[in-house]
Amino acid sequence: MPDPRGWKSETVMRRYVVLRLGQIVLTYFLFLVLIYFLLEALPGNFLGALFGESRLTAGQLDALGAQLGLQGSAAERFLQWMGGFLRGDLGISLSQYPRPVMEILAERAPRTLALFLAATLLSFSFGFFAGKILAMRRGTAFETTVTVGGITLYTVFTPWFALWLLWIFAYALRLFPVGKFITYEMWEAGAPDANAVFRHLLLGGLMLAMVAWAVFRRTARLIPARKRAVRTASIAAALLVFCGYWIVTGQAAYVLDILYHMALPVLTLTLISFGGTMLLTRSSMLETMREDYVLLARAKGLPESEIRDRHIARGALLPVVTTLVFSLAFAIGGGVITESIFSWEGMGYTLMEAVTLSDIPLAVGAMAFTGLLVLAAHLAADLLYAFLDPRIRYG
Amino acid sequence: MTETVDRSIRSIRNFFPRLGGWFSLFRESRIGVIGVCGIAFFSLLALLHPILLGTVWDPKMYDPLTPSLPHPPPNPAPPSADHWLGTDPYGSDVLSQLMHGAGSALLLGTVAALVTVILATVVGAAAAYYGGLFDAVFMRLADLILMTPMLVILIFISTFFELKLLPLAVWIGVFAGLGGTVLVVKAQALAVKNRAYIDAARANGGSSGYILLRHIIPHLAPISLLYMMFTVTEAVFSEAVLSYFGLIDAKMTWGMMIHSAAVSGYLLRPEVWWLVLPAGASITLLCSSFYLVGRALDGIVHPRLRAR
Numbered sequence: 001m002p003d004p005r006g007w008k009s010e011t012v013m014r015r016y017v018v019l020r021l022g023q024i025v026l027t028y029f030l031f032l033v034l035i036y037f038l039l040e041a042l043p044g045n046f047l048g049a050l051f052g053e054s055r056l057t058a059g060q061l062d063a064l065g066a067q068l069g070l071q072g073s074a075a076e077r078f079l080q081w082m083g084g085f086l087r088g089d090l091g092i093s094l095s096q097y098p099r100p101v102m103e104i105l106a107e108r109a110p111r112t113l114a115l116f117l118a119a120t121l122l123s124f125s126f127g128f129f130a131g132k133i134l135a136m137r138r139g140t141a142f143e144t145t146v147t148v149g150g151i152t153l154y155t156v157f158t159p160w161f162a163l164w165l166l167w168i169f170a171y172a173l174r175l176f177p178v179g180k181f182i183t184y185e186m187w188e189a190g191a192p193d194a195n196a197v198f199r200h201l202l203l204g205g206l207m208l209a210m211v212a213w214a215v216f217r218r219t220a221r222l223i224p225a226r227k228r229a230v231r232t233a234s235i236a237a238a239l240l241v242f243c244g245y246w247i248v249t250g251q252a253a254y255v256l257d258i259l260y261h262m263a264l265p266v267l268t269l270t271l272i273s274f275g276g277t278m279l280l281t282r283s284s285m286l287e288t289m290r291e292d293y294v295l296l297a298r299a300k301g302l303p304e305s306e307i308r309d310r311h312i313a314r315g316a317l318l319p320v321v322t323t324l325v326f327s328l329a330f331a332i333g334g335g336v337i338t339e340s341i342f343s344w345e346g347m348g349y350t351l352m353e354a355v356t357l358s359d360i361p362l363a364v365g366a367m368a369f370t371g372l373l374v375l376a377a378h379l380a381a382d383l384l385y386a387f388l389d390p391r392i393r394y395g
Numbered sequence: 396m397t398e399t400v401d402r403s404i405r406s407i408r409n410f411f412p413r414l415g416g417w418f419s420l421f422r423e424s425r426i427g428v429i430g431v432c433g434i435a436f437f438s439l440l441a442l443l444h445p446i447l448l449g450t451v452w453d454p455k456m457y458d459p460l461t462p463s464l465p466h467p468p469p470n471p472a473p474p475s476a477d478h479w480l481g482t483d484p485y486g487s488d489v490l491s492q493l494m495h496g497a498g499s500a501l502l503l504g505t506v507a508a509l510v511t512v513i514l515a516t517v518v519g520a521a522a523a524y525y526g527g528l529f530d531a532v533f534m535r536l537a538d539l540i541l542m543t544p545m546l547v548i549l550i551f552i553s554t555f556f557e558l559k560l561l562p563l564a565v566w567i568g569v570f571a572g573l574g575g576t577v578l579v580v581k582a583q584a585l586a587v588k589n590r591a592y593i594d595a596a597r598a599n600g601g602s603s604g605y606i607l608l609r610h611i612i613p614h615l616a617p618i619s620l621l622y623m624m625f626t627v628t629e630a631v632f633s634e635a636v637l638s639y640f641g642l643i644d645a646k647m648t649w650g651m652m653i654h655s656a657a658v659s660g661y662l663l664r665p666e667v668w669w670l671v672l673p674a675g676a677s678i679t680l681l682c683s684s685f686y687l688v689g690r691a692l693d694g695i696v697h698p699r700l701r702a703r
Contacts, residue, residue, distance in 0.1 A: 038551050144425045147690070151683045155679060157636075159636065159653075
């Protein structure tokens with residue numbers, strides 16, 4: 001039903017958001033029930049996995065179970081867990097007893113975020129760049145070669161490919177370290193907390209991105225020659241401030257160590273995922289190319305690169321941004337394959353470990369966290385879509 | 396005879412109105428032709444395998460699973476005139492395993508893709524057409540499937556069901572069909588539902604079933620075909636990952652070949668490349684062939700992407 005007062009009518013949008021939020025709460029609750037009972041239904045429990053072959057008596061096992069909160073039926077345990085969840089308490093991990101699940105997730109989420117954010121942003125930028133060129137050269141042998149190459153990388157058998165990259169770069173060429181996210185010897189005495197450095201790194205990256213965005217916004221209306229100079233200078237200054245901060249606080253060496261360990265997984269993830277963005281950008285560009293305003297730009301005699309970057313690519317950005325939002329949400333879930341091959345102890349690794357050890361509180365906690373982000377991203381993508389494309393209305 | 400053939404061609408043309416036009420468009424797209432060549436190559440491998448086993452190859456030595464007369468040690472042996480791709484650590488012929496694996500991969504991919512497309516088309520069309528409770532239930536189900544990590548679902552299934560090749564194909568098909576694919580198909584069906592000719596059909600007394608089957612589903616065929624290709628890629632890839640982690644119980648697949656090389660400690664040894672490289676390359680090539688065909692179909696299905 002089109003709204004007579006225009007698509008951006010406040011009430012229509014608000015009603016849509018409220019409706020969606022209601023559905024999200026319901027879906028989320030169903031999701032929690034589903035995963036909790038799925039995991040409970042898996043054969044074997046934590047005590048069995050850990051003490052199955054020890055000489056503990058049944059009485060001693062029961063006492064241990066009671067202490068770990070394993071008594072009662074699955075439904076009772078779920079209700080207890082749900083009560084805790086509503087109070088913001090995700091319970092205590094069994095395999096890393098007595099650490100609270102929240103603490104473990106808070107430790108591991110930043111690692112996954114750093115790795116997958118870097119890889120997602122890199123592969124989207126590279127894919128967008130490559131897709132732009134592909135669209136302008138349609139029908140050439142160049143296009144066929146790049147498309148086939150990109151698709152081959154996109155569908156490559158990940159474990160095999162990642163292991164080979166690891167073998168070539170880390171073992172044969174000795175350019176990058178094998179596995180783990182830090183060099184343990186370096187972090188022994190007197191070093192800062194690795195997780196604190198990780199969080200600072202993420203925060204720094206976020207601030208840098210915000211500064212860059214602000215600079216681009218402020219300089220949008222300057223004349224082109226000055227715009228480039230001002231932008232380069234401000235970004236360089238911001239980078240300098242951040243590097244200075246790391247050096248002054250004496251964390252620079254540690255930050256470099258983390259980045260050094262991140263390089264190979266990020267390279268792998270970028271190579272296997274840029275193909276999707278590349279093809280999406282190409283299709284989107286081909287559609288935009290037929291718009292009248294592109295014809296007008298050509299008729300005005302603008303240079304081809306200007307038409308490509310400022311007219312077509314702008315209009316083609318919409319679906320790319322929407323998938324980016326989705327990818328960012330899935331980034332927090334990490335990749336089980338990548339994380340286990342590079343021994344990167346992030347969310348995917350934690351989830352896999354928790355499921356194989358029947359550590360139900362940790363597994364449910366990890367999925368509760370990632371599931372919420374997926375739902376939020378779904379809503380964000382829909383709203384962003386409506387915001388960027390005035391033809392789409394909700395209500 | 397000719398008349399029957401003629402009539403059946405005409406009825407296919409009627410059901411999928413633009414099929415002939417697509418075919419000529421498809422031939423023009425280079426990546427589509429490359430993809431079809433890749434699929435043809437692996438189909439040929441799969442078809443030749445039983446023929447070779449019956450004639451040139453002695454089944455005692457070339458049986459892909461457990462040859463009664465394996466290659467004499469030392470194994471794994473490098474490629475030779477008898478064993479073009481060498482032998483594995485147990486003395487089985489790698490080429491024979493690879494060809495057998497091609498059949499498994501194609502079967503798995505085809506079954507999974509058919510299940511996905513049938514489910515997604517029927518549910519998507521009905522959800523768009525009827526709306527209401529049916530729509531709400533299946534859309535929330537799709538959300539739930541998308542939220543749950545695939546690996547957890549598959550670990551769960553593999554504990555309760557013996558995961559042979561065909562059941563695995565059906566499971567992957569069901570989850571892909573009721574998960575992401577149904578959302579895309581439903582969006583397309585919603586656009587079709589509001590066209591004038593649907594109203595015309597209803598005004599002429601067409602029943603819901605007739606409208607769904609005769610008017611809505613044929614117009615969903617292009618997008619369904621596209622997602623069929625993507626599902627094949629997804630299914631072959633999932634099987635390989637699951638086998639690699641040792642989670643399934645199939646007889647001989649490319650993933651199992653890599654898995655058995657990995658458990659015998661040969662994964663990262665370039666000097667025994669024939670254990671992992673052929674299987675790994677086949678997975679990648681078959682997956683990308685189907686993906687290329689899917690991409691070529693994408694260009695045909697969305698007319699705005701065409702060159703003219």
